[in-house]
Amino acid sequence: MTQHKHVTLLQVAKHAGVSRATASLVVRGSKNISEATREKVLKSIQDLGYIYDRVAANLRSKSSSTVGLIIMDLANPFYSELLIGIHQELTKCGQTVILGTTFNSYDTQSRLLSTMLEHRVGGIILFAVPGSKSEVIEQILSWGIPVVLLGRKVPGANCDYVGMDNVMGGQLAVDHLIQKGHRRIAFLGGPSQITSWQERKQGYDNAHHKAGINIDASLVIEGPVTRESGVELIQQILRIPDPPTAVFCYNDIIALGVMMKLKEMGLVPGRDIGIVGFDDIPEAVMLSPKLTTISSFARLMGARAATLLHERIEGLSMEPQRIILQPKLIVRETC
Secondary structure, three states, X not given: OOOOOOOOHHHHHHHHOOOHXXXXXXXXXXXXXXXXXXXXXXXXXXXXXXXXXXXXXXHHHOOOOEEEEEEOOOOOHHHHHHHHXXXXXXXXXXXXXXXXXXXXXXXHHHHHHHHHHHOOOOOEEEOOOOOOOHHHHHHHHHOOOOEEEEOOOOOOOOOEEEEEOHHHHHHHHHHHHHHOOOOOEEEEOEOOOOHHHHHHHHHHHHHHHHHOOOOOHHHEEXXXXXXXXXXXXXXXXXXXXXXXXXXXXXXXXXXXXXXXXXXXXXXXXXXXXEEEOOXXXXXXXXXXXXXXXXXXOHHHHHHHHHHHHHHHHOOOOOOXXXXXXXXXXXXXXXX
């Protein structure tokens, strides 16, 4: 492929034998172009090495076809499922996703937000890190850039939110373990600074209160949302004088670490210790035994967030929306 610096769209149009307006429609993904014309323009783009300056185009049109998406970590399949749901919906709308991952770092989130704003994104979907400030959200909104919070609330932020009924999810999980005869149930993992942890803990508490079971604070241990954390936490909880007979894990990733360690110790999940996770990631059914969990419908959650953001970008005026999906207990083999 021949490379030229600073190839213009006009040069592409002349090379393809079309007008500049037609070439512009092709690079912007318009459907009002014949397939033959599209192929000619795309071949000229490839031959000349033309690169579409999306930022400049956004500035000229005072709009943007790009959307910023900030999530925690693609290594967790839950976020991969979210991304699929978001991407599928935004692609239908002709929008492109700029993806950033924070690994739960506030500084990283701040840098990503700045970068996306510099690229004139039309809106932002944000899976907020612990400690996120409502003032930052309000500032972005004041610039006319819509923000949809996904999965985690930011206290005080008056913007759209799409998430799960975590209180009900936590209660469903612990109710199930109590119905199976467990009375000492641990809650393992997750940082208490985030709203999803607080809500799942509330569900944990509600189930105990409903059953008339006292809550033992020593059975609640925070930790990173990783497999390694699950390995550490199950060892820690089993060392206490009166260990639990079952564990409710903040998410499936932690539950997978718990199960790995139990097997290493010669214990069978579901027979020796009951386990319930949260999220219903694809790996939950690939293990033996299969993981009982709470489905958070990640793809649907992502799709709802994308649809809501697109409506905002299109200028649909409405009060900030709160879309709360209802969880479902998926009973398998670990209880």
